[in-house]
Amino acid sequence: MERLCFILLLALLIDRSIGDPDWIWRKLPHPVAAFGAGIKWFETRYNRKSMSPRLRKWCGLDALLVLLTASFFVGLFIHKFLFGLGFAGIVIEALVASIFIAQKSLVDHVGKVEKAFKQGSLVEARDAVSLIVGRETKNLDESAVCRAAIESLAENSSDGVVAPVFWYLVLGLPGLFCYKLVNTADSMIGYKNERFKDFGWASARLDDVVNFIPARLTAFIVILTSGLFINWKAAAKALEVVKKDARHHHSPNAGFPECAFAGALDVKLLGPRIYSGKAVDEPFQNDSGKMAGPADIYRAIRLFKRSMDVLFLIILVLFLIALVV
Template sequence: MSQWLLPGALAGALTLAGLGLLLAAIILDLLAGDPRRLPHPVVGIGRAIAWLEARWNHGPGASRRRLGALMTALVVGGAYAAGWVLLTLLGWLHPWLGWAAELWLLWSCLAIKGLADAGRAVAAPLAEGDLPAARRALGMIVGRDTQTLDESEIARGAVETVAENTVDGITAPLFWALIGGAPLALAYKAVNTLDSMVGHRSARYRDFGWASARLDDLANWPAARLTALAIWLSSWWLPGEWQRRGALAATRRQAPHHPSPNAGWPEAMVANLLGVQLGGVNYYAGEVSHRATLGTPHRPLCAADIGAAVRLMHGGWIMFLLPMVALLLLLGGIWP
């Protein structure tokens, strides 16, 4: 059975076993990354979304909104229920089976090593002056056109991706796992997958994906702001020349101008600490997209900034996790 029970967890009742499983999942992710050789729950969630979208995304706008909201509820609720039932049944058969399954689910919800590796895959060829290889590596992790980007723009794309996905891939799953264990972390990944698949503003998804996009905004709201603060706190002990002075105030001022209500917080903080400017003009399939600028352009971006963003990512999730555990201790204690 899951080591967290949602009502108790909301009161701070995180068990020692549950905390141990979460820490073990983090270690596994840092060492091995995405468990590709194991069945991945997000793949199943994605297939369910694609199946429902193909059958329900039609008709007038009002109908699409209702069906999209129903799909969102079914997928997120189904992910939570499936995780809870699986862990309950396996735990009933033997506690070790339940613990192993919860460890696997928690591991599959994290992307610490994957995000760091993706950033470094862009930084390595960029540092060597191999712009074509760096553009190809960046094209694997962003949706914008990369074919003509120069060094500064390639670095900007990678830094923005690392900063934004620190929330989606690390701190938000940790946040919900600490509250409700693997079932709630899996429900969050369902929300995140829904948003990535149907939460767009295109004509096809504007109505059908509305509920998914709004739920994703809500699910990421606390973690995004706490992550920005955690990144700033981590800069006090991470190696690097960080522009801490005024970074908090600048981030609060700049983040709301980002098109996403959440992505601007970690991006603005990273930009201000690095002393660079993120945002600006992007191209998607040849179409121009203007983004609010974040940070202060003291200098152009370069390959070294990607490595610095990865360090801030690591420092950010560590500084995010430690106070969260301490808060649970203060609220109700960690029980054996």
């Protein structure tokens, strides 16, 4: 356990410092692209309209199991190989793990929305937020753009940081690879439209399962962070909104980190929006909160950074306990 915790501490520091440098991934294929290529290969061959819905479900499940097995054993092979390299292997594994953690990437992308508002351009803010959300953004007003940015930051606090960290602690590099495979599959084929609702069914359901604990753990970290770095009134509000509104989200998991952010910042999140031309009418999270504005994006980024500090401290404590036990 101490080895895993130490590697995670290094990985979090590396990711927070350098993130995913564009110059590297312009020259090399990103590992997540390999997951995407595998998913696409199976989807184009085994998700045909001529198949029955039941058969497409089975094909989607089979494809997911094959890709999960491959991801697990690739992760295991890399871990075993690096284990024999001593401290150099620890550093290399930390570098590999950092690729699948998105602290700096999240701050950079959401920060572009805040920067656009500082420059007085709602159009540029819409363009920036369109890169990180699935809803239509061309007609969003200022508050709706701000809500979208904060929601994305909150949800991806779990999907992009806490969940990868959790699964690395549970199963090491194989667990991290498998989690990212499932998460990538859900983002590619986990839709309820005509094309993917059957073939992507297994991926969407498994994504719900693997994010169940991390989403709630993220909410806990945000609530704790609110008490430590804002005030305990903010923490109490975050807990209240999570308990009241998280279960009303269409996702069984995303509502937890989003509600924690909504309560801690005391802003409304979610509400009505449009996906692929279809209106989705969901209730606001923290309906008594204020309408989100550009300043709240800055506050959300600051809350996210402090939450990542708390996550780092939690892993550090686990590392110290593992050394003693």
